[in-house]
Amino acid sequence: MTAELVILLDESGNAIGSAPKAATHHARTPLHLAFSCYVLDRAGRVLITQRAHDKPTFPSVWTNSFCGHPSPGEDICDAVKRRAEQELRLTLEGLVLTLPTFRYAATGANGVRENELCPVFTATAASEVTPDRSEVAAVEWVPWRSFRDEVLAGERAVSVWCASQVARMAGREVDDGGFAPAALDELPPAARPARHP
Template sequence: MTTPTSGGAEQVVLLDEEGHAVGVTDKATVHHRATPLHLAFSCYVRDPDGRVLVTRRATHKPTWPGAWTNSVCGHPAPGEDLADAVRRRAAQELGLRLEAMSLVLPAFRYRAVMADGTVENEMCPVFVATTADAVRPDPDEVDDFAWVPWPEFRTSVLSGGREISPWCREQLQAMGADPWEAGDPVGLLPPAAR
């Protein structure tokens, strides 16, 4: 398995407009006012009671510090299988083993700009998964978390009643009422993620 680092620095995969890999760069330097397009992922994790895990990003993170968002997100390492990257980050950030993982938005892409001008610019396939594990958040990544019934969470975000990261809002607009019931084909992933 490919490791997420090269010489100690976490790497991200840079993409062209069609989603082909065109290089790598250090994650620590990728986000700025002219962030290049790169590969990422998001995942929504549900517990046996049908509640989705919502997390609050650590306040020292460079992008959207302190923002509430989906369960886990991150970047696959160069050469790392995308599903393996999702599992790796869920274990690292939340102490979770993921089960029944499926791809629901293979071609999701977004660009968002923070108040200070920092840009997120990602092709970001979206997964859903389940877990029965207790959350053990890494404080370097997650400040807080909550389990919320999926219909309540989705409705509150789409109505504007819940503050959430911009990518999470866009993802929920594209996801159905029960995304755990359907998945899209892997063939729609960006080529760099296949």
């Protein structure tokens, strides 16, 4: 089986190479391209997930619906849809870019550091959720507004990146319960797709 590769980036978000995912994540993880997605249902609930207990990075932590890494040459929107299927057996519709240039770095309790340019997407669930237990320990549907308020007040423990993302997403909410879209050309250069979703 071919090792999963991640796209390495310079400080301007340009691709400078690739490396195996497993070998990339350590105490001095280089900057690389990732993505996060928040999946909502038609009732305005957001899907949150608990990372599997034996994951090498941030095990057991509650966080957004799912995260992942586009492969070299893969359209980032296709990568989001692929990862939803892999991790949650979930089909998405209405994929929207929400935070095109989100970046964070954080070190987990085991000393493994994340260092990512991590565009954030939202989407609507178009199927039932059936999590892959090697990736996801538990799932929960929570009203977005309750989740947002609890995270912002520090009343709900979530991953470092999720807490920061929720704070920024709160400023992009629109009246219909969604989020103001960003343009795909606002993505870091390495993530700009050749076509739109």
